Amino acid sequence: MIIATPRGEILHGAPGRGRLTVLLCFFHLRKIAPIPIPALCRSTIVSLTSLESSLVLAMWANVQNQQGIKYFFTPTVCVVLFFTGESYDVEVHYWLHHYGHFPATMYFEFCTESDPPGSSKPFCIVREMEASARTHLAVELGPFAPFKPCQVVPYKPVDTVIVEGEPPERYSKTKVINLLKCPLKMRNYHHRFHLLLHLEEIQMEVDIKKYDLHHQTMTQDRDNRRLLVLHVPGVAENRPSVLRGDCLKVAKSEDKVQPITVYTGYVHRVELERVKLGFSKRLVQSFISNTRFDVEFTINRFPLKLQHRAVDLAEKHQMDEVLFPSGSGVRTTLMPKLSMFNRQLENNPEQHAAIQRIVSGASKPAPYLVFGPPGTGKTITLVEAMNQLNRVDPLCHILACAPSNSASDLLCERLLGHMDPHCVYRLYASSRPLSTVPQNLLKHCNWDASQDSFVFPTKEVLMGYKVIITTLVTAGRLVSGGIPVGHFTHVFIDESGQAVEPESIIGIAGLLHPEEGQLVLAGDPQQLGPILRSPLAMQYGMGISLLERLMKDNPLYQKDGEFGHFDSRFVTKLLRNYRSHPAILKIPNELFYEKELQVFADQWDRETYCNWEHLPKEGFPLIFHGVLGKDEREGNSPSFFNVSEIEVLVDYLTKLMKTQGKKGLPKLSPKDIGIIAPYRKQVEKIQNALNFVKELSQWKDIKELKVGSVEEFQGQERKIIMVSTVRSSINYVKMDQDFNIGFLTNEKRFNVAMTRAKALLIVVGNPVILNKDPTWER
Template sequence: MYFEFQAEHDLPKLKRFQIFREIEATVQTQLAVELGPIAPYKRVKVPAYKTPHVVEEGVKPEGFAGQHMPITVKLKEYRYPQYLTELVKHGMEDSEHLSAAARQKLPLVKSIINSPLCMKDYSHHFHLLLHLEEIKMEVGIRDYDLHNQTMTQDPVNRNLLVLKVPGVAENRPSVLKGDCLRLTRSGEQSSLTTVYTGYVHKVELDSVKLSFSPRFLKAFLNNMRFNVEFTINRLTLKLQHRAVELAVAHQLGEVLFPSGAAVPDVPLPDLRVFNNKLEKNLEQLDAVRHIIAGSSKPAPYIVFGPPGTGKTITMVEAIKQVTKANRSAHILACAPSNSACDILCMGLVPHMNSEVYRMYAYSRTLSSIPDMLLKYSNWDDKQGSFVFPEKEILMKYKVIVTTLFTAGRLVTGGIPVGHFSHVFVDEAGQAAEPECVIAVAGLLSADKGQLVLAGDPQQLGPILQSPYAIKYGLELSLLERLMKHELYQDFGNRFVTKLLKNYRSHDAILKIPNELFYRGELQVFADKAEREAYCNWDGLPQKGFPVIFHGVMGKDQREANSPSFFNLSEIEVLIRYLKKLLKTQGKKGLPNLTPQDIGIITPYRKQVEKIQKALKLDSTLKQWINLKDLKVGSVEEFQGQENKIIMVSTVRSSFDYVKMDKDYNIGFLSNKKRFNVALTRAKSLLIVVGNPVILKTDANWKKFISYCEKMKGYAGVNLKNEKEDEFVAKMESLKILDSEGEEGDLH
């Protein structure tokens, strides 16, 4: 409500004034009451431990230091210079508060980050960006520190202590086996603080098992309380630093900055495909033939694979065909994530069996490994851990499959340059360029080797924290950078193939992402019966249109000391749709559902937790749904995956937090790639729940919501009755003044 007051007569000395108040009425179901905040939100900063302090070192996991192959190429520390923290603190600008050293280095730093990326300054450029990212990582990890926590002894291994860490299963914070945590006694008044270092032996759903010094264990009591400080794992940073140095040392200019000048025309071979599905897909066949022929060498070959177009199937076929055509070939097949590597490997094993080796990092847990891959992996039953064989053993395999980071072990172990004739990187758009280069620099020959990149620059890229690292190019993957190169502008040539046939989604689901990101070129080739399975579902506002946007005027909430957001109104709507799906399954021609058929995507960890709790609380759903089978997670967790039914909760319902989302690169309004991935996971039915007024401030969301309205797929709050555009226009015409006497933002 807006009230404006002014004098009866327009006297110059009597200024008008305003009162603007928001009135809100909330109607809650019993479910919303049970899911409500456990305590008012209050950010708790963990007090830093005092100096001076002493460190009592814990016990590292057995074999942690001895499971590596012999070190041939050393990994340096690559510590960032202290003056860089000063420059970051002062916005990378000159300031009277800068030290003399920082002021002296500022022109050089600005010169490096503002210059176009080139081979001459390649390592300097990425060293600097990686340092900036590390500085921000060290600040960001503090948000997860815990205050006044207790631990319990592990009932199986009495030498380990169990610490509850909410969100650890979602990498918030990211904690791996072998990482260390620092603990101090809560309320310790001693002039010399003792810091207890605990090493992670096992990561579970919401807890970690830690080992400490024998002295600490002897004195430990269950009621002791501690402040917990998490640390970042620097190994991944060091591997990237080394990779960009090796890229320069091994003169990979024609791979990383291809000119195309030295590429001769080569004949393309005829194929007898392993996967019959490729026979009718001209683009997939062309990509495989170009890769076998090496038509782009020494430049990388790119398989541009929009959602559901089968880029991983294409990569698997190409790897098989290369080994068939060239028996002397050795292939390194990588991806940024373990799940993507596992999918690659499972595609290769049926035809290649013992020629394939899946190499896992030591930090992986046995339970996370697909059963069919275990016997092809580096798991050692006797030692009860993953081991790294000597290079002579590894070099016998035709194909090694591993993540980009773990590929760095091959460099460390001394696999010679040129041993791998081909390096394949799937989902290459998700990796920062230095991460991608780990699998290339020091392993692939610049003259004879072939680098093959598959991915989609329109889907999610690397996850970064530093706004400076993002601004100056670390967010740009090698795949996306090369796609901007003139050699890769014309699809279907000897450098790049764009896959066009979508085998996943109904055309109504695909339409808006296709128009926004793929020039409308994607063609619907999904199985007709599967894609139209829900076109006659009673829950659709419009039969024949399996897309719903359900408008909800909810509320952003936080609780206790968690900075993450949740929206109870949206959860209530999701639960209603789930119950209707369950009630109608198997009726009127609808398929029977399993929990694996449904995925729920939401950008905030707290909304994930609340949705999972709601599934447990609802008596109807909990009899049907095993939480392990129905996946609820972030967009990042769903990239590369698909489900028959996808439900999306956007959460954001307040303009106050929109800027925060953009600053921290979270939520759906800050990232068009996140929007694209979320809307392209569904095969048969897409349900999006959100605040239409907030979302329409983004051009992509506005187009999607308008499309749903036009096709009568809109449900929920009646926008026409709300007349929000007319209301906003009227309010803006009032020229409301903020506290500083300037015209304020109504929102």
């Protein structure tokens, strides 16, 4: 009988600049009886093998018996003759120079002296081990408390009497299935999207219940005693999504007597994980600290209602040739000779042609598409087209939209560079936090300091502006406000690939004339698409944007089979990449763009870090740094973080800071660096690390170093991009897929993350996990 007993604990250390020897674990081997195998004998051969991590430089063991005889073995097999009654101590060491957690398997194989190691019937003992190499930073950033999921609030039955009414005629199950499976046409357009929107809403209702809270306390706001503050773990990562104007329902946990009083609280402000709520005077005036409440979250139906209305208006205004263009109404037009505001565009044939087509209205009433892969300047193309329209057509009125506030802000900032500021107006929703609005846009928007909120101007005021910039959802306010159909001669939608089709229709139906108006869609179907909750809605086409549907299903927007070119009357694909070094662009170009992208980035900018001393390969400014970290969570927050990856990021940041201005490298500002992470908690921990590490915290303007999600970086670029993939456990990949977060199983998110860098891309992640994804494996 053989006993293998671990002695001692795993020891931790930090590799720092050199290699670290970690005394990992002790094993005590003792043979107290012969091994029960056919040929019994008094001696046994023990074979020791380590199955080590790919990131461990070396691993070895010292084996010593009671007579003091020592054996030394490396990861190859070590054979020791083992007699009955003998015992050995096995001392296992790691030799490594990486941060992270390093699992290993120690394999003990026992056989008789007559059977050599590797025999067909060995007796085996396997023991798992792990070493951890970390710094004080990892200890500082580690979990402050063990993760404990929020408990689901038990349903409280309320005494009610329900009297059923007369329901309308319903679709049969067969009709519903047929509606979902049949091709999308104008005749079934509003029926199909009403159904898909309802499916999405049902899933949203189900998902939001997962975040209901039980036995939570609130505090009174120090700045406004009329508001109560509730701590909501995960709200900063939109899990759950809570915006200004949303409502929550709370009931005292101790209430048992029917009927239970439920208080509705309206969100006044969201600050990281603190939500400030306005309740009735009855609750506020009787509020006692430490009172426990059960909290129920609700979805915001306003965007859904606008989408339902939009698809109805699309049918009402007969927008067939806009949504399902046939090209039958296209007129032959002469291309105007244009003098570009941005002179650089004159040397780009694709951008120049797209602007000419938009200004001439060549595709009307069909939409004109600008297919803009990363770094090709699609937003600049749209802005130039708007400037040209404003110059050549005094009667034009332009509505410029995007799905997100950040993309809409970028449009506005670039328009203000060439257009009369008095002609441009940025319309914000009342839910937009003032702190997130760029300072240079405050005097061009609907912020009212006297009311401390965003207010909606009158119809007459809005119609006086030549260009209005807003999000697609907020564009619904223009329809509600009575802006007449045809007032806007042109509607531009940037980043249109990120919006579900009914969301795009909000900015079109009821505003754009179906025959005389010009719709321009710009985006990239290979980058981030719409975010949906319902698997059924995604399965039946809700996850495909209007831009992607047209390019996928409509012959006008597809390449011809003979020459492989797009029809320039309807679509232009921008080909010149002005952003990235060829090494950074190579993989995305091959995977997503048929190798058509051309490197036109400024040579000095793109080769700035080709000779950086910390590159594994000189002249190749792309680093993948493998880290075997751990997926961790803390407290009640569902968001993940990985401190081992943060240590590596901090190490590279420190190297970049120390080498700037030396050996031909330029001076570096923190605003030239971006760090992308898929989880809000990782973003938060990285930001904390920048303040904790003394050298980095003293770097001038360190607060301008942006740390954010992939969504926050779409449409942006930095000289240096670092990516933290976080995920180190295959068990959580399915969760990422369900919640549409993380990098695995989402090639569009991968594409965006990998194409933000101009001169240096550093990716930090677990190669074992990432290699399981076909995109990362490539």
